[in-house]
Amino acid sequence: MLRKALAAGATLIVLAGVGLWVTQPRAVEPARYADLTPDATAGEAVFTAAGCASCHHAPKAEGADKLVLAGGQSFETEFGTFRAPNISPHPEAGIGAWTLEDFAGAVTRGTTPGGSHYYPAFPYAAYARMAPQDVADLWAYMQELPESAETSAPHDLGFPFSIRASLGGWKMLYLSDDWVVTDLAEGAETRGRYLVEALAHCGECHTPRNALGGLDLSAWLTGAPNPSGEGRIPGITPGTLDWSATDIAYYLETGFTPDYDSAGGHMVAVIENFAKLPASDREAVAAYLKALPDGS
Template sequence: MRRGLGLGALGLAALAAAAFFVTGATPIDDSPLAGRASDPAKGETIFIASGCASCHAAPDAKDDAKLILAGGQRFESDFGTFIAPNISPHPDAGIGSWTLGEFASAVKKGVSPEGQHYYPAFPYGSYLHMDDQDVVDLWAYWQTLPADATPSQPHEVGFPFNIRRSVGVWKLLYLDDTWVVQTADTPELERGRYLVEALAHCGECHTPRDALGGMNRANWLGGAPNPTGRGTIPSLRPADLTWEPTEIAYYLETGFTPDFDSAGGHMVAVIENFAKLPASDRQAVAAYLKALP
């Protein structure tokens, strides 16, 4: 009996050790990034398409002030309120002291330089598809941005979600580096897939999530309740979004729907970004959405 108890305790300890091991945060292998030439101009396009400023600029920042990634915007969710941190190149308040490898670990794996998991409010579940060269160019562009000394604020997240290790379990369950749409047999569809599934991270809002907050890939872009609790984020699947491809592209450029209503909410920021990208990118997104199974 006593021995059984001992074994049981040993088993539990082993399980805990195993859980501790698998929920650990390991940085990315940065060797594929080493020695690459970087192009900050290309990085700017990645920055715009990825919408970094849309969440990390100060609340209500306009125009050029959006390039100051001071943080402070609040994002409500079922798990608590996340507050975007300062990711400007400030050495103390921001991420100015990071290496390229640490930046890549954050963006593609959701792992901080201190070896902590980031919450998936940061859409690394989409950014994990980002090309290595694009990460290099993005980091080069980052160095041209203004530094800001505003301190980051702690997230307002309660138990048990305030245990960062639990994010390790979440990552095991949900991080998936395969494309949702497996076949993209033209360059346009491939570009559209890269924009929708990776950089612009459309699925993060437009795909419904399960009880633990993982994207339900079986209902990819199928629409979802707004995490703020007010209203619905619409489905983008062809049966629901019946707009012509040119209409989708025009919406992403101007914010006008085919009946000339206009976008609101967070989509406004998305459209501001898409309006700055080449027309071919907006057409590629439209082509990808129309080709969804």
């Protein structure tokens, strides 16, 4: 009996070790970024489309202060409360000491420079689809923003969600750089898919999640419960949103619906960002959404 117990214990230890190795945080391939020339000017548009400031500016920041990415905003979910960290170029409190590879690993793989997992409240599952040049340009632009010495506040998560190592298993299930929609109708904008599925990470709010917090891609963009527990985020597929492409593009520019209502909640920040992008980008998003399956 003792021999069997020891053998079983040894087997469990080996399996645990294999599991930890398989699910360990992954860095990016340096070769993907080695020959790129980061362009800070181009990075400003990426920064705007990705909504970086919307989450990472200090609570109640206004105007130019929104470019001080001191962090501190809280986001309540069923898993606990997440708090956005300082991602200003401050060398100690922020990400100023990071390399481009560090930044790319964080943004597209959810891996810290120290080799830990980030929680997917940071939408790296969408950013995983970003083009390497856009990642490099974004990094260059963010290096030019104001520094903040504000200390990042910790998350408030209960067991077992407080165990970061478990996120390796989550990533195996839900982290992919594949496109969600691969059979767009002929003529649909690939730029729109890039904005919706990657940069603007629309699915993070408009798609329901399963018990593990992974997106239910079979119900892509059909609407979801609000993570804060208040109300529901609407669907934006043709079967759940009866708007024309012109209506969608206009809403993304102004925040006004065809029924003369206006955007509220976190969508206000999304509109603020999209209004700064070229009209062609808003039109591309509208074309992508109108080309989706019914999804009702």
